[in-house]
Amino acid sequence: MTTKTRGCNELVSEVIETGLCTLCGACTGSCPYLAYYKGRIARLDNCSRTEEAQCYDYCPRTYTDLNAVSQKIFGTQYTASEIGEVKDVVMVRATEPIVKDHAQYGGAVTALLSQALSDSMIDGAVLTKTLDDESPSAFLAHNIDEVLQCAGSSYMACPVLSSYNQIPKDSKDRLAIVGTPCQVLSMAKMKAIPPGNRVNVENVKLVIGLFCTWALSPDKFHQFLKENCDLPKVKKFDIPPPPANKFDVYTSDGKTSFPLEQIRKFTMPACAFCLDMTSEFADISVGSVEGAEGWNTVIVRTDAGAQLLEQANKIGKLEVRKLPEANLQHLKEAALLKKKRALKEITKKSGSSVNLIYLGLPSELAKLLLD
Numbered sequence: 001m002t003t004k005t006r007g008c009n010e011l012v013s014e015v016i017e018t019g020l021c022t023l024c025g026a027c028t029g030s031c032p033y034l035a036y037y038k039g040r041i042a043r044l045d046n047c048s049r050t051e052e053a054q055c056y057d058y059c060p061r062t063y064t065d066l067n068a069v070s071q072k073i074f075g076t077q078y079t080a081s082e083i084g085e086v087k088d089v090v091m092v093r094a095t096e097p098i099v100k101d102h103a104q105y106g107g108a109v110t111a112l113l114s115q116a117l118s119d120s121m122i123d124g125a126v127l128t129k130t131l132d133d134e135s136p137s138a139f140l141a142h143n144i145d146e147v148l149q150c151a152g153s154s155y156m157a158c159p160v161l162s163s164y165n166q167i168p169k170d171s172k173d174r175l176a177i178v179g180t181p182c183q184v185l186s187m188a189k190m191k192a193i194p195p196g197n198r199v200n201v202e203n204v205k206l207v208i209g210l211f212c213t214w215a216l217s218p219d220k221f222h223q224f225l226k227e228n229c230d231l232p233k234v235k236k237f238d239i240p241p242p243p244a245n246k247f248d249v250y251t252s253d254g255k256t257s258f259p260l261e262q263i264r265k266f267t268m269p270a271c272a273f274c275l276d277m278t279s280e281f282a283d284i285s286v287g288s289v290e291g292a293e294g295w296n297t298v299i300v301r302t303d304a305g306a307q308l309l310e311q312a313n314k315i316g317k318l319e320v321r322k323l324p325e326a327n328l329q330h331l332k333e334a335a336l337l338k339k340k341r342a343l344k345e346i347t348k349k350s351g352s353s354v355n356l357i358y359l360g361l362p363s364e365l366a367k368l369l370l371d
Helices: 008-016 066-074 097-102 108-118 144-149 161-165 181-192 218-228 260-264 269-273 303-315 325-350 363-370
Strands: 034-037 040-043 088-094 124-129 137-141 175-179 204-210 234-238 246-251 254-259 284-288 296-300 318-322
Touching: 008 040, 066 181, 088 097, 088 108, 088 303, 088 325, 097 108, 097 144, 108 124, 108 144, 108 175, 108 204, 108 284, 108 296, 108 303, 108 318, 124 144, 124 161, 137 144, 137 161, 161 175, 161 181, 175 181, 181 204, 204 303, 246 260, 254 260, 269 325, 284 303, 296 303, 303 318, 325 363
Parallel strands: 124 175, 175 204, 204 284
Antiparallel strands: 034 040, 088 296, 088 318, 124 137, 234 246, 246 254, 284 296
16 A cells, blocks of 8 residues: 655645744745745645655654664664763864854854865855844855854744755755754754755755754744844844843843743744754754853764864864863753653643654653653
């Protein structure tokens, strides 16, 4: 018996209409039937082209065999490790003044991309760019000046992978992808089963994952910012570590703070069902260091990530130190808490501890996380 291929229509009914869509952008950019519009994915027309079906296949919220993905990326089965596969965990900060001036925290992502461009490891990087009076958008940067334009975080969801999908199929450019856990998972699914109608996924030489607890609705939160801030003057957004419990907006006139609970109401609904805080399927993952201003936590996961970090340190673009054990343990606790919380929300939504909706998670691991 032949299994019916799923495509755009099933993606809409199973993911978009059920509140599971993360706005990763994996289904947009090349598909004529789906488009990003005002903070959501809109279906422009019914689609019957299920022979391609890759909008469905690479969505991070359609069924994902985590063992198969982990085997492809790391050569190992998926485990219940709090922060995924790890070669090393360190704290780093950029040394170049221009990078530090643009950095959200330690400037690690920008410094790593700068090194990758200098070494000709990559020819371009798929990033998120925020302009003065617009919500974030996907951007393909080809040099360090363009990378610097994308530094910092808006904390808003962005369909980053739409930019990857728009790259000509015959392009030979070597690429880096910088994204949140859902975007990183989508790229991992592409690597596990390469697409036939997009640029060769083997061209993606580097995936840098960002730590993410939740993302904000780009439409609703951007409107909130327009009403409460002078957006052209905004220089940086930040969520300081506990017990601050606030969202800071830095402008040329100073700093404005909002209670974090006021901001949380703009969280994307899909974030409640996300298991991954540290972008577990990336080559290298980057977050902040709690209690150490101006530093990034970096999790090295693959040989490519290790070699890039070593080279950036050797050249002097990054200062690298051992991450204190207390910070590492707190990171693991936070990541594990997110896994447990997500599993509870997933089973609540499905109505069964067996039906994990999109997660192809070994039953023994699911049981361990649900206990």
